[in-house]
Amino acid sequence: MAEENRESTPKGRVVTGVIGADVHVVGNRLLAMALERAGFKVVNLGVLVSQEEFINAAVESNADALFISSLYGHAELDCQGLREKCIEAGLDDILIYVGGNVALGKQDWAEVEKRFLAMGIDRVFPPRTPPKVGIELLEKDLAARKRSKA
Amino acid sequence: MLAVLADIGSTFTKMTVVDLEREEVAATAQAPTTIADINLGLQEATSRIEEHIPLPADRIAYRMACSSAAGGLRMVTVGLIPDLTGEAAKRAALGAGAKVVGVFAHHLTRKDMAAIAALKPDILLLTGGTDGGNERAILHNAAAIAQSGVRVPVVVAGNRAVADQVGDILHSAGLEVWVTENVMPEVGELNVGPAQAAIREVFLKRIIVAKGLDKAQETFGVVMPTPSAVLRAAELLSVGVAGEPGLGDLVVVDVGGATTDVHSIGDGRPTKPGVVWKGLPEPFAKRTVEGDLGIRYNAPTILEVAGRERLCRALGYDEPDWDAVVHKLCAQVDYIPEDERAAQRDVALARTAVEIAVDRHVGTLTGVYTPFGEMLIQRGKDLTGARCLVGTGGIFAHSGGARKVLEGALFDPQHPASLRPMNPEMRVDRKYIMAAVGLLGEKEPAIALRVLKKELPPL
Ligand code: B12
Numbered sequence: 218m219a220e221e222n223r224e225s226t227p228k229g230r231v232v233t234g235v236i237g238a239d240v241h242v243v244g245n246r247l248l249a250m251a252l253e254r255a256g257f258k259v260v261n262l263g264v265l266v267s268q269e270e271f272i273n274a275a276v277e278s279n280a281d282a283l284f285i286s287s288l289y290g291h292a293e294l295d296c297q298g299l300r301e302k303c304i305e306a307g308l309d310d311i312l313i314y315v316g317g318n319v320a321l322g323k324q325d326w327a328e329v330e331k332r333f334l335a336m337g338i339d340r341v342f343p344p345r346t347p348p349k350v351g352i353e354l355l356e357k358d359l360a361a362r363k364r365s366k367a
Numbered sequence: 368m369l370a371v372l373a374d375i376g377s378t379f380t381k382m383t384v385v386d387l388e389r390e391e392v393a394a395t396a397q398a399p400t401t402i403a404d405i406n407l408g409l410q411e412a413t414s415r416i417e418e419h420i421p422l423p424a425d426r427i428a429y430r431m432a433c434s435s436a437a438g439g440l441r442m443v444t445v446g447l448i449p450d451l452t453g454e455a456a457k458r459a460a461l462g463a464g465a466k467v468v469g470v471f472a473h474h475l476t477r478k479d480m481a482a483i484a485a486l487k488p489d490i491l492l493l494t495g496g497t498d499g500g501n502e503r504a505i506l507h508n509a510a511a512i513a514q515s516g517v518r519v520p521v522v523v524a525g526n527r528a529v530a531d532q533v534g535d536i537l538h539s540a541g542l543e544v545w546v547t548e549n550v551m552p553e554v555g556e557l558n559v560g561p562a563q564a565a566i567r568e569v570f571l572k573r574i575i576v577a578k579g580l581d582k583a584q585e586t587f588g589v590v591m592p593t594p595s596a597v598l599r600a601a602e603l604l605s606v607g608v609a610g611e612p613g614l615g616d617l618v619v620v621d622v623g624g625a626t627t628d629v630h631s632i633g634d635g636r637p638t639k640p641g642v643v644w645k646g647l648p649e650p651f652a653k654r655t656v657e658g659d660l661g662i663r664y665n666a667p668t669i670l671e672v673a674g675r676e677r678l679c680r681a682l683g684y685d686e687p688d689w690d691a692v693v694h695k696l697c698a699q700v701d702y703i704p705e706d707e708r709a710a711q712r713d714v715a716l717a718r719t720a721v722e723i724a725v726d727r728h729v730g731t732l733t734g735v736y737t738p739f740g741e742m743l744i745q746r747g748k749d750l751t752g753a754r755c756l757v758g759t760g761g762i763f764a765h766s767g768g769a770r771k772v773l774e775g776a777l778f779d780p781q782h783p784a785s786l787r788p789m790n791p792e793m794r795v796d797r798k799y800i801m802a803a804v805g806l807l808g809e810k811e812p813a814i815a816l817r818v819l820k821k822e823l824p825p826l
Pocket residue numbers: 238239240241242243244245247248284285286287288289290291314315316317318319320321322342344345346347348350351352737738739
């Protein structure tokens with residue numbers, strides 16, 4: 218199909234957004250732009266995004282990953298139960314990355330990371346992590362998955 | 368020259384003659400709709416018109432009709448996620464003037480297919496997946512439809528990557544298929560135009576014949592379902608044409624015996640600063656239909672939804688026996704109020720139906736509490752700034768309570784979260800001509816616009 222070929226196939230599909238009652242929009246826009254520039258198809262849901270909205274968008278667009286931002290310090294609460302809901306919705310192996318300012322105040326990063334991983338989040342990033350870091354890891358994770366499927 | 372315009376309804380065939388030079392309605396008349404042979408009703412309505420004005424063939428420039436007879440255009444929609452493609456599909460169908468009799472999402476089961484068969488839709492709209500997105504659901508659903516034995520024309524408007532495959536599955540099962548663009552090419556992007564064009568094509572090519580409306584074709588071309596004609600009129604009146612401005616954002620309430628329709632024209636963006644707009648983008652011309660609110664067939668459900676007290680408040684005095692009232696109206700759908708009190712009850716029912724229907728149509732503001740204070744989220748259209756509010760339907764044509772009914776659509780300071788029109792100019796379709804003039808808009812938009820302005824006078 219000639220028309221199909223005109224759009225180069227994306228490297229993958231990513232849903233982005235700022236979870237919960239959080240309105241810090243600047244990082245979200247930069248992150249979405251960086252993903253697009255890296256060759257991903259992005260569905261950017263903007264700010265004030267609920268878990269359900271992330272899941273709905275991921276199902277409809279057949280996404281490979283969720284890139285969730287949280288700046289206002291309540292990421293842990295906002296992400297609770299997300300993995301379980303993804304499984305319920307048939308998103309069995311979707312990758313979930315969380316970044317921004319995910320914890321309140323100054324906390325030991327190793328501890329914070331442990332708690333997020335225990336919730337079924339695949340990767341969590343400390344404050345001011347540049348998008349590039351997350352994108353490279355996503356490429357790696359997607360490549361590894363392709364290999365294991367083949 | 369004259370345009371003879373017919374609105375073939377389930378009970379009455381209403382005819383409107385527009386004088387194209389004077390740009391006004393020259394005559395209106397109605398006759399009972401005759402389902403067995405639609406022409407009989409049309410002929411009867413024509414002779415009643417001729418009691419007022421002659422209709423010599425050489426003066427007639429156009430003859431057109433719209434129809435909601437034989438059940439209207441019954442549609443079932445299928446999407447993947449109820450809030451996304453499910454909602455997009457429903458909006459596409461409503462905007463095409465359909466009566467949406469069933470809304471399905473996710474993977475269709477055998478039970479779903481049995482339910483769809485029982486609903487006897489005229490058209491099924493199959494969607495699911497954004498372009499390049501989910502493929503599994505729409506492929507599964509195409510197979511489920513193909514295997515079910517349901518015979519229905521299908522409009523396919525889902526994930527483009529598998530559109531042809533979906534078309535083939537349905538086609539090989541012997542179904543008629545129209546494949547068109549996705550109603551939601553991207554999450555949060557609405558594209559209902561192509562699906563609506565396909566629905567209209569199916570309506571013209573198949574449904575009119577299936578319902579015997581093609582018999583009217585030799586005299587009157589049935590060109591669209593009635594609700595589409597009303598929506599066209601609303602859009603014309605709002606937007607205007609080149610050289611002739613419209614009235615700006617507007618809301619139309621159409622109170623019928625079985626349903627109450629609300630149409631809004633306008634983008635509905637937030638009017639307050641700092642509000643975050645969430646949810647699917649809103650269609651510029653939006654139609655919602657409340658199947659439980661109508662002042663005859665569905666008078667009992669108005670009572671059920673609103674309660675006695677609210678109806679008494681709308682009436683302004685106590686009515687001890689609403690139950691008996693609504694059951695009588697339901698049993699006798701062509702009932703015309705015989706006295707002042709009965710007319711007041713009609714007005715109270717219509718007002719309450721309008722209140723509830725507009726409430727469901729307009730957007731809402733909800734506060735979210737954050738450590739930073741309260742944030743406002745808007746879902747749906749902000750219609751507080753609508754410039755004009757139009758009432759159409761028998762209640763506006765026949766009763767003196769037009770203002771009272773229309774006021775049911777207005778912003779209520781007690782419920783500021785419901786984004787209803789605050790200070791619109793109110794207009795009334797006294798002659799019940801909106802659908803007819805919407806039809807004329809197909810051929811003569813500028814004349815139709817001026818006729819609407821003249822014949823829907825401000826209250
Ligand atoms: C601007 C700002 C605001 C503005 C936001 C305007 C807007 N609409 O965007 C306003 C004034 C509204 C605001 C409000 C609040 N803010 Co504020 N705000 C900031 C500030 C100064 C800058 C944020 C910003 O835009 N950064 C620039 C962008 C580019 O960086 P970024 O968001 O971090 O994103 C980058 C990376 O983190 C990364 N990234 C982001 N997400 C992800 C996800 C993944 C998967 C990956 C890989 C990478 C990644 O990529 C992005 C691009 O480079 C920060 C302090 C700071 N310097 O960060 C505080 C800050 C975020 N706010 C804070 C707080 C507490 C609040 C409030 C609760 C109240 C308050 N006291 O001000 C409210 C909350 C409102 C709400 N409901 O959300 C705290 C959060 C504390 C915490 N987490 O422990 C901060 C850190 C300030 C502080 N030091 O106290 N804020």
